[in-house]
Amino acid sequence: MEKQVLTTEEIKKLKNFQEKQSSLLYQLGQVEYQLIYFERNKKEIQKQLEAFEEEQKQMAQTLENKYGVGTVNVENGEFIKA
Numbered sequence: 209m210e211k212q213v214l215t216t217e218e219i220k221k222l223k224n225f226q227e228k229q230s231s232l233l234y235q236l237g238q239v240e241y242q243l244i245y246f247e248r249n250k251k252e253i254q255k256q257l258e259a260f261e262e263e264q265k266q267m268a269q270t271l272e273n274k275y276g277v278g279t280v281n282v283e284n285g286e287f288i289k290a
Contacts, residue, residue: 278289
């Protein structure tokens with residue numbers, strides 16, 4: 209079998225490819241890690257939003273039971289019956 213030696217430039221390019229591949233794989237891993245982190249945060253925020261909406265509904269029901277159906281001007285606290 210005949211051996212041939214690559215040129216310095218060819219070796220340099222091949223090493224450059226290896227470095228780029230390693231860098232890209234590292235970056236991909238970082239992005240995947242961040243996605244997992246963001247998904248966890250997203251789920252936690254969704255839970256908080258559901259709790260907020262439930263609390264909001266309860267407050268609306270409390271006000272409706274006390275004042276009837278209508279609207280509230282939050283700036284001055286005025287209730288206007290519908």
